[in-house]
Amino acid sequence: MEVGDDDCPPLAVELPPQTASPPFPASSSASASAPVGVTVITGYLGAGKSTLVNYILSGQHGKRIAVILNEFGEEIGVERAMINEGQGGAVVEEWVELANGCVCCTVKHSLVQALEQLVQTKERMDHILLETTGLADPAPLVSILWLDDQLESSIRLDSIITVIDAKNFRRQIDEHMNSSSFPEAFHQIAFADVVILNKIDLVKDDLEDLERQIHDVNALVTVVRSVRCQVDLNTIFDRQAYGVKNSSQLQELLEYSKSAPPNSRHDNSISTLCIYEQDPVCLAKVESWLEDLLWEKKSNMDIYRCKGILNIHDSNQLHTLQAVREVYEVVPAREWSETQSRMNKIVFIGRDLDISILQDSFSRCKH
Numbered sequence: 001m002e003v004g005d006d007d008c009p010p011l012a013v014e015l016p017p018q019t020a021s022p023p024f025p026a027s028s029s030a031s032a033s034a035p036v037g038v039t040v041i042t043g044y045l046g047a048g049k050s051t052l053v054n055y056i057l058s059g060q061h062g063k064r065i066a067v068i069l070n071e072f073g074e075e076i077g078v079e080r081a082m083i084n085e086g087q088g089g090a091v092v093e094e095w096v097e098l099a100n101g102c103v104c105c106t107v108k109h110s111l112v113q114a115l116e117q118l119v120q121t122k123e124r125m126d127h128i129l130l131e132t133t134g135l136a137d138p139a140p141l142v143s144i145l146w147l148d149d150q151l152e153s154s155i156r157l158d159s160i161i162t163v164i165d166a167k168n169f170r171r172q173i174d175e176h177m178n179s180s181s182f183p184e185a186f187h188q189i190a191f192a193d194v195v196i197l198n199k200i201d202l203v204k205d206d207l208e209d210l211e212r213q214i215h216d217v218n219a220l221v222t223v224v225r226s227v228r229c230q231v232d233l234n235t236i237f238d239r240q241a242y243g244v245k246n247s248s249q250l251q252e253l254l255e256y257s258k259s260a261p262p263n264s265r266h267d268n269s270i271s272t273l274c275i276y277e278q279d280p281v282c283l284a285k286v287e288s289w290l291e292d293l294l295w296e297k298k299s300n301m302d303i304y305r306c307k308g309i310l311n312i313h314d315s316n317q318l319h320t321l322q323a324v325r326e327v328y329e330v331v332p333a334r335e336w337s338e339t340q341s342r343m344n345k346i347v348f349i350g351r352d353l354d355i356s357i358l359q360d361s362f363s364r365c366k367h
């Protein structure tokens with residue numbers, strides 16, 4: 001699938017069945033009349049958005065949280081497998097998976113629908129986290145969440161948090177500098193209230209320079225450094241960033257981003273595809289396959305991001321595969337559930353992707 005399709009009707013919104021009574025007493029912020037805060041979590045491919053969602057869900061904040069995950073159609077089930085619902089006392093009241101495109105273009109309408117459904121059950125939740133795809137432009141989201149009259153009284157945009165991969169940030173910015181495409185990474189920073197400068201364990205000493213570059217794009221943003229998005233949760237919740245105080249700056253940004261033609265919202269040369277394999281695979285072969293693909297770059301493909309679910313031979317654990325550029329990890333995540341299909345499924349995002357090369361070479365990892 002190419003990202004950047006034209007607007008089209010909603011294709012899939014899945015609302016799981018309601019759960020039984022809430023595990024925490026409703027907090028005062030969740031009174032029937034108070035609007036529910038929405039935190040938008042954005043950030044370029046592989047920056048650490050799901051890591052942040054996991055961290056928030058396992059925090060001791062006592063909030064009942066609904067999570068909306070936006071994923072490309074190919075990613076269904078993979079993204080959710082990366083988030084450890086319930087770990088360390090985390091409670092997810094509702095999951096909504098917005099598939100079949102990017103929330104900033106093709107599934108805009110589904111987002112509104114999903115939010116409308118969520119707010120009908122709002123006495124059961126205190127906050128909504130919306131994790132976007134790595135290529136989302138926040139501008140259309142701001143228009144929906146901040147300016148939509150019907151939603152306005154039920155929800156409020158609390159803040160936009162942008163996660164930045166400190167190791168790859170400069171390369172992402174440089175690539176967009178030399179391209180005529182819409183620079184998602186820039187816009188994610190421009191609209192952010194907080195930037196989490198993540199993966200600082202992977203860079204040596206030039207953090208101040210990176211912070212300067214971030215402030216060049218958005219002078220007002222709060223920058224917080226982190227490893228694995230472990231930040232003070234006060235930085236995240238109840239920021240109320242969209243009061244009158246910031247509205248003129250936001251209006252200006254919205255006007256500016258409206259001036260970009262809709263079909264330049266995404267870099268159309270980046271595509272997403274998914275490969276599947278029914279039979280269990282051998283871990284050592286998968287690792288050597290990844291090294292050929294990501295390190296040796298034996299093909300012409302430029303792989304930005306790769307993630308998947310693996311069925312490893314002789315293991316009862318579902319393994320997750322994560323790769324951002326050439327850094328990868330394959331780790332056991334949890335036991336397979338009885339109802340889950342044990343199919344291997346890997347999603348790739350990048351340029352010049354060739355599905356037959358990827359599929360054929362991966363099939364050779366079968367045990």
Ligand SMILES: Nc1nc2c(ncn2[C@@H]2O[C@H](COP(=O)(O)OP(=O)(O)OP(=O)(O)O)[C@@H](O)[C@H]2O)c(=O)[nH]1
Pocket residue numbers: 043044045046047048049050051052082133134198199200201202226227228229305307322323324329
């Ligand atoms: N070394 C290091 N790795 C990290 C850090 N934060 C996240 N990671 C790893 O980076 C990879 C990508 O993290 P995710 O949280 O899945 O990134 P994402 O932004 O949700 O990815 P997409 O949704 O695909 O764009 C995973 O392998 C994480 O374990 C960090 O601070 N340091």
